[in-house]
Amino acid sequence: MASTPPVSRYPARAPDAPGLPARRAALRLLDAVLRRGDPLEIALHGASQGIVDRADRALVHAIAAETLRHLPDLDALIDSATRNRLPDDAKARMVLRIALVQALVLGTPPHAAIATALPLVDGGPRKLVHGVFGTLMRGTATLPAVPALLPEVAARWAEQWGEAMPEAAAKAFVVRPPVDVTLRDPTETAMWAERLGGESLAPGHVRLPAHDAITELPGFDDGAWWVQDIAASIPARLLGTGEGRHVLDLCAAPGGKTMQLAAAGWSVTAIDQSAKRLTRLSDNLARVDLSASVVTADLRDWAPEAPADAVLLDAPCTATGIYRRHPDVLHRIGPRQIAELAELQAALLIRAADWVKPGGTLVYATCSLEQAEGEAQITRFLAENHAFTIAPPEAEELPQGVTATAEGWVRTLPLPLADKGGTDGFFIARMVRH
Template structure:
């Protein structure tokens, strides 16, 4: 008798779901960043739309992971292990139905073949129980318990709720302009809103690369908070600046456009190649160096040094939800040690009277406030240089200590900004 059920390989859309399963395994079990693991997980998927679907399934699963697991656990007599394949497959099937709008029959049809030789009946039964019960995911999503506790301890009990609220909103797309004098023109041409000179916040467009001015190099995508460190160095007037950990080059292009003689240093040759492509598009000239800052030393001190230090990137969790599941105390401590090393080295490369700018896209005080306190206790030849109000967008102010800190509620009425820490120093 011939079975009427399709063979697993015949199920439309199955290869993309297999890739999504591999991608989530790379993030949750091996701790790999989502964007870096995407290429390997989607090998064999020639269709760009399929690769985009894989990314969307994985990202939305990570965004809603605690709530998906709560639904799964509520439909099983005995909780599945966290790393059970059945749990992962159920997450993928449920997020498609509850978030992406995939019909339930289509979601389960591509889920069951993923557990061939495993508990197919269990997966089918749990999925049916959840979907027939009219389940919905909460808005805003629930933060992982460890993250909420850590951020609450650092920033106060209201902060995790603010972070969750921001997590529910699609982050805006900001662009930095090559010529700040053209701000009004590009705000009108792009149909966006400028929150500061040289910045435009775009409406909900499609492909950014198809917008006016992109091919001509008039602007590049960069979150408003991420643009602040380079802004705080001001006009270059042909002075020298070392842009450390520079790739992919948003701050590098800002500095070059502001008239600095830029030497951009990054450990990754691959990321520097991407930066060079952006520089070619914008027509900006920069010297690039591929080197590990722990071994490299410049030929001579610079008028300014910008250290956008490697960090946990928890400040960009809205765009990269994987950081909420990959980053914990161990990773924070390891990166804080590296930041302290790099900051100590970078300080020695600043000319007397020159400026040192330290920044991280992190919401962890160990990577921001604590670093500065430690640095200042060790170096009496540097003093903090707090920004003046006109150096920052309206709604962002320096703290009482003299540095800049953006949090999930910063400019929330405008769509928010990434979490950033910035401190500016002048060498005596």
């Protein structure tokens, strides 16, 4: 006689309501960024485990990214509707942020936003969350047209750049960044600008109108171009044509600058310590039918067999210059991280300088809006390395709207090209070894 299966002491968990797994994943993702300091793009994979549908994964990313973009303003709304301020790390506050950003930014109907938010409280103060959300919705809550920067970020940037800079940065925060592409053949700039329906701001560049299906555009499958912010293209532009000379592209992945240099006739050795990112670089080179020697190595341990004609060091940095695309950086980066990365940059810059031939060129770049990673770095380097001098760029070497500073280097901030969609924040210095 067959035995009767034992009855579980615990009731089976009810299946998740539609849309709830994505909201639960968004909660995990925000916790990873705000509590652990993980980069949003890296934490997304772990937070979205079990979510297969691409649209649902995109929703997870959108909820988290827009929550981070509007966090100070979301918190101001929540605080306006609570008698006692919720702790910053309270789950009720995080769940309210998620519900509000869906209703006020992503266009989710309020009833759906709160229905998928309440289960996230997990037996906590559901009544409080429901009441605060209802109060704000009945009061026709809105978010400011220009999101507020985190106070500590605004203060740091104002101290470095003046009060106008954080104001411009806040305005740029809410504008969808444009899509820039770099052309494999700069002589075809006019043709590709017409075919892609875009505008060129420099030879070999086209700025596209808003477009989501990038891989479906003409020329992508043929490898005629690749996506690269116009500011990110400046470091390689400052090295000009290679004519077969040798260049070291340090911290090269995912390969935008490597492709630029190869297309410009340089013999490129691309070095990065991430094998995974170098696989992507190799795939990108194959798509555009360009070649480079690819090396997986930590620059603190590696050295070339002989000095090169040119070295491009796109140094590891805080990436605060790409905050528009990655709003999590403003929540993860502070004085400690800036100081740590500045120390690493200084060490890499000294090593890279030894790998430049006499008469050769060294380009240093960071996608950071922190002077410690740009201006201060090069000022100190030049004071200690008299074999190098700044080689200021000529106007024709730079995109429209970008100019060299009085010191001879390039700094892109949110102000230039604001009327055309802006640029990422970059610092670039070109130096010649005597």
